[in-house]
Amino acid sequence: MSISPETETWIGKSLLRKEDIRHLAGAGMFVADIRMPNMQDVAFVRSPIAHGHLLGIEKPAGREASVFTLVDLGAVRCIDAGPELASFRTTPYPPLAGDRVRFVGQTVAACIAPTRAEAEDIAEQVIVNTDDLPTVVDAVAALQPGTATLYDGWSNNAFIHATIAEGDIASVANAPVQMHRTLKMNRQATVALEARGVLAYWDHRLDELVVYTSTQGPHVMRLGIAQSLGLPEHKLRVIAPDVGGGFGGKNRLMPEEIAIAALALKLGHPVRWIEDRREHLIASVHAREHHYDLTLFAETDGRVLGIKGALHVDAGAYALWPSGPFMESSMAARNLPGPYRIKHLHIDTHTVATNKAPLGPYRGVARPGACFAIERAMDELAHELGMDPSELRRINLVSAADMPYRTAGGLLLDTGDYPTALEAAVEMIDLPAIRERQKTPEPDGRKIGVGFAVYTEQSGHGTVEWTKRKSRVVPGYESATVRMLPDGTVHLMVGILNHGQGLETSLAQIAASELGMHPDNISVRHGDTGSTPYGFGTFASRSIVFSGGAVAKACRQLAIKICRIGAHLMQTDTAETALRDNAVHGPSGSVSLAEIARAANTRPELLPQGTEPGLEVTATYEPPDSGGVFSYGVHAALVAADPKTGIVEILKYAVAEDCGTMINPLIVDGQIIGGVAQGIGTALYEELPYDEAGQPLATTFGDYMMPCATEIPHFEIRHFVTPARNTEYGVKGMGEGGAIAPPATIANALTDAFRDIGAKFLETPMTPRRVSEAVARAHGENG
Amino acid sequence: MTSTSFCLNGREIAQEIDSRQSLADYVRETLNLTGTHLGCEHGACGACTVEVDGTPVRSCLVLAVMCDGKNVETIEGTRTDEAMNIIRRNFREKHALQCGFCTPGMLLTARDIIRRHRAPNDAEIRAELSGQICRCTGYMGIVAAIKSAAVEING
Numbered sequence: 032m033s034i035s036p037e038t039e040t041w042i043g044k045s046l047l048r049k050e051d052i053r054h055l056a057g058a059g060m061f062v063a064d065i066r067m068p069n070m071q072d073v074a075f076v077r078s079p080i081a082h083g084h085l086l087g088i089e090k091p092a093g094r095e096a097s098v099f100t101l102v103d104l105g106a107v108r109c110i111d112a113g114p115e116l117a118s119f120r121t122t123p124y125p126p127l128a129g130d131r132v133r134f135v136g137q138t139v140a141a142c143i144a145p146t147r148a149e150a151e152d153i154a155e156q157v158i159v160n161t162d163d164l165p166t167v168v169d170a171v172a173a174l175q176p177g178t179a180t181l182y183d184g185w186s187n188n189a190f191i192h193a194t195i196a197e198g199d200i201a202s203v204a205n206a207p208v209q210m211h212r213t214l215k216m217n218r219q220a221t222v223a224l225e226a227r228g229v230l231a232y233w234d235h236r237l238d239e240l241v242v243y244t245s246t247q248g249p250h251v252m253r254l255g256i257a258q259s260l261g262l263p264e265h266k267l268r269v270i271a272p273d274v275g276g277g278f279g280g281k282n283r284l285m286p287e288e289i290a291i292a293a294l295a296l297k298l299g300h301p302v303r304w305i306e307d308r309r310e311h312l313i314a315s316v317h318a319r320e321h322h323y324d325l326t327l328f329a330e331t332d333g334r335v336l337g338i339k340g341a342l343h344v345d346a347g348a349y350a351l352w353p354s355g356p357f358m359e360s361s362m363a364a365r366n367l368p369g370p371y372r373i374k375h376l377h378i379d380t381h382t383v384a385t386n387k388a389p390l391g392p393y394r395g396v397a398r399p400g401a402c403f404a405i406e407r408a409m410d411e412l413a414h415e416l417g418m419d420p421s422e423l424r425r426i427n428l429v430s431a432a433d434m435p436y437r438t439a440g441g442l443l444l445d446t447g448d449y450p451t452a453l454e455a456a457v458e459m460i461d462l463p464a465i466r467e468r469q470k471t472p473e474p475d476g477r478k479i480g481v482g483f484a485v486y487t488e489q490s491g492h493g494t495v496e497w498t499k500r501k502s503r504v505v506p507g508y509e510s511a512t513v514r515m516l517p518d519g520t521v522h523l524m525v526g527i528l529n530h531g532q533g534l535e536t537s538l539a540q541i542a543a544s545e546l547g548m549h550p551d552n553i554s555v556r557h558g559d560t561g562s563t564p565y566g567f568g569t570f571a572s573r574s575i576v577f578s579g580g581a582v583a584k585a586c587r588q589l590a591i592k593i594c595r596i597g598a599h600l601m602q603t604d605t606a607e608t609a610l611r612d613n614a615v616h617g618p619s620g621s622v623s624l625a626e627i628a629r630a631a632n633t634r635p636e637l638l639p640q641g642t643e644p645g646l647e648v649t650a651t652y653e654p655p656d657s658g659g660v661f662s663y664g665v666h667a668a669l670v671a672a673d674p675k676t677g678i679v680e681i682l683k684y685a686v687a688e689d690c691g692t693m694i695n696p697l698i699v700d701g702q703i704i705g706g707v708a709q710g711i712g713t714a715l716y717e718e719l720p721y722d723e724a725g726q727p728l729a730t731t732f733g734d735y736m737m738p739c740a741t742e743i744p745h746f747e748i749r750h751f752v753t754p755a756r757n758t759e760y761g762v763k764g765m766g767e768g769g770a771i772a773p774p775a776t777i778a779n780a781l782t783d784a785f786r787d788i789g790a791k792f793l794e795t796p797m798t799p800r801r802v803s804e805a806v807a808r809a810h811g812e813n814g
Numbered sequence: 815m816t817s818t819s820f821c822l823n824g825r826e827i828a829q830e831i832d833s834r835q836s837l838a839d840y841v842r843e844t845l846n847l848t849g850t851h852l853g854c855e856h857g858a859c860g861a862c863t864v865e866v867d868g869t870p871v872r873s874c875l876v877l878a879v880m881c882d883g884k885n886v887e888t889i890e891g892t893r894t895d896e897a898m899n900i901i902r903r904n905f906r907e908k909h910a911l912q913c914g915f916c917t918p919g920m921l922l923t924a925r926d927i928i929r930r931h932r933a934p935n936d937a938e939i940r941a942e943l944s945g946q947i948c949r950c951t952g953y954m955g956i957v958a959a960i961k962s963a964a965v966e967i968n969g
Contacts, residue, residue: 057849
């Protein structure tokens with residue numbers, strides 16, 4: 032049997048997305064859109080202070096039965112979160128605060144009423160009695176001796192200290208060039224436009240608790256909720272309906288999910304909580320907040336030899352299940368050598384507890400910070416050495432001939448040609464023209480500058496990598512079930528989730544290619560533990576590698592059976608058949624998939640002897656080398672900045688990237704553009720500052736600056752395609768890459784714009800205030 | 815409660831409405847028209863955009879009772895609108911949506927832009943969109959879709 036090449040053309044086609052149709056009709060079904068009889072809404076009472084003992088909760092007179100505290104929830108277990116390392120201090124994170132509150136916004140009580148408005152009326156009458164404990168808001172200062180600790184019995188505020196080292200940093204101690212810099216990427220929110228939401232009820236017919244939740248991984252959440260509630264998993268069904276963006280922020284078990292599930296068990300009617308934007312900004316998953324203190328060791332010709340330093344990650348008050356905050360610091364440290372031939376690395380990492388909302392993943396996880404640190408440092412070094420930054424990169428980049436190359440961070444870069452991508456970015460942004468333009472002052476008084484940054488994006492990493500990270504859940508595989516129905520159409524059930532990535536389309540393209548079908552005849556189902564095979568969800572740019580692989584594998588197994596039945600119906604040999612154009616073709620005729628599916632499902636007397644009826648296969652898949660494959664790219668930006676107001680405008684932005692084989696280039700471009708837009712948010716706008724008392728200062732979109740259409744430029748994208756050696760079709764994950772490089776790219780462009788005065792841009796976001804202050808400071812130093 | 819009557823998606827509504835209820839909550843929770851999405855509930859993101867008497871408004875900032883005597887259109891009311899269906903097709907062809915949450919508000923805003931600008935250029939479209947947040951697409955597809963839909967609709 033064979034699958035004809037002309038049916039494989041679905042791979043690489045910019046097929047328009049299946050999922051668009053319902054969303055364009057306004058007919059998507061998000062958690063808040065689900066209606067259940069007798070449903071009641073919950074409003075949470077949240078801690079108004081950053082740190083204190085919870086002395087008591089006064090329920091409003093007459094409404095006592097509508098207010099639930101931790102003891103009212105019944106038996107709830109606080110499950111351990113964070114890496115399975117003895118050196119990691121686990122922290123119980125109760126769904127509602129017990130005897131202590133540790134950040135503003137922590138859930139304290141749940142109020143229930145027929146509408147959210149009425150629930151909020153009750154919530155505002157609840158009195159929370161606390162005393163004040165010393166507040167910790169600075170992750171570096173938090174480790175100073177004598178600082179108050181968030182947890183009794185901890186010797187300091189670190190969840191964990193760990194050193195990431197490779198090579199021998201002492202061997203470069205006498206390097207002729209040594210450059211020290213401190214850099215900071217500030218805290219931000221993840222801001223899916225659909226905030227989180229949970230709806231839970233007991234289904235008496237199926238004798239199970241149903242939890243609808245806006246999550247990226249319903250199977251894993253079922254495990255966490257089941258353990259928290261002490262429910263066997265067969266009595267818990269978790270459903271992620273349409274999910275309005277996730278970006279990592281919906282990939283951790285959160286206290287509201289446990290509280291709502293517990294309330295549904297207790298109350299016997301459907302209970303719903305829909306996060307509002309204020310709750311999202313103060314109490315949902317927070318991200319980033321890295322402090323770097325780095326020394327680069329280099330030769331005078333620009334070759335970088337080693338990096339030494341410290342990284343503090345401000346992890347907030349609790350570890351979120353399953354992974355906790357440790358991955359942030361270890362990944363950041365391991366990514367510091369970037370795509371460069373740097374041999375020696377020694378980074379002391381500190382993952383620090385503070386009185387802020389807990390840290391979690393956000394698009395790029397750790398790497399936007401690491402990329403900002405190393406790519407800024409490379410530019411700083413270039414300026415110190417009087418070299419053009421793109422030239423310094425050329426000297427240090429891993430070349431195509433070096434591949435596969437193990438970095439000092441222990442990452443095995445698999446395939447690609449980084450220098451060619453750099454050249455493409457230089458050409459796309461037209462570096463010579465910019466250098467020429469810079470010779471004349473801009474008529475509007477602004478300064479223009481060009482910046483580059485290189486990034487890599489690990490994806491498709493499985494058992495080996497996640498075990499190395501001591502992950503509590505090891506997302507080492509994905510599953511897919513392909514089921515051909517009696518008319519020859521297909522249901523494809525997968526364990527990942529589609530929340531904007533177009534996977535209902537791209538996975539159908541894969542199945543269509545393997546089964547010789549049209550994607551229109553394939554429906555992709557996901558997000559329901561009750562109807563999909565086990566899987567870990569969509570995060571870490573893993574779904575196209577893992578789920579795409581599982582779909583391909585399951586479909587190939589099904590194709591064998593289809594051909595065997597087709598051969599029997601045509602009275603020919605299976606070896607003589609080919610599957611294409613919705614039919615199995617033999618030497619003298621063909622039989623349609625519908626006829627084969629009919630025989631397999633409803634007319635078993637037509638099947639060859641010994642063939643089991645039905646057309647259904649479930650397969651699991653992990654790439655043969657589970658260390659991961661690496662997409663990569665180079666971003667280039669031309670910016671104009673006003674030295675007085677500090678306002679930055681992006682005049683041009685170019686991306687040269689390589690994510691291996693593209694299943695659907697339209698979707699790939701969309702992921703790149705969307706990622707870069709988020710990276711621009713990190714670079715210039717988005718920040719969650721806290722005051723000294725631990726009060727969050729950005730609680731609405733009035734003070735949390737979201738990039739809009741006027742802030743985001745038009746993008747130019749150039750693709751290179753170096754297929755991965757290890758994955759189906761040579762795909763690499765690419766959902767996060769766009770968000771990794773923009774902070775470094777834009778900061779490098781600003782540095783270039785103000786190179787004449789040496790203004791320093793070492794902290795994100797580069798708000799008008801930070802930019803104008805950096806310029807004023809440089810003038811002061813020069814003057 | 816206030817006695818309120820208005821026209822919604824071509825249908826006459828006459829109801830006692832809680833005076834403090836927003837138009838968004840009213841259409842979503844009372845009428846179960848869930849295509850109007852709530853992204854911030856303070857008028858900043860534009861996901862809840864609906865039209866009142868032909869003008870786009872943020873339904874999270876409008877009280878339902880304020881619509882007395884007015885004509886309200888939500889995304890559900892646009893399903894047979896010819897111009898909107900051209901805009902929808904262009905949104906799909908230009909990959910102007912990913913998760914779909916901002917999409918209903920974007921579509922209503924897009925139709926309004928196309929009504930007021932015969933052939934808007936990129937800068938005009940971006941300025942007009944500055945009150946609509948999309949977290950997924952980076953806006954490029956949305957701008958392209960509005961531009962091409964305008965050409966198709968306005969000729």
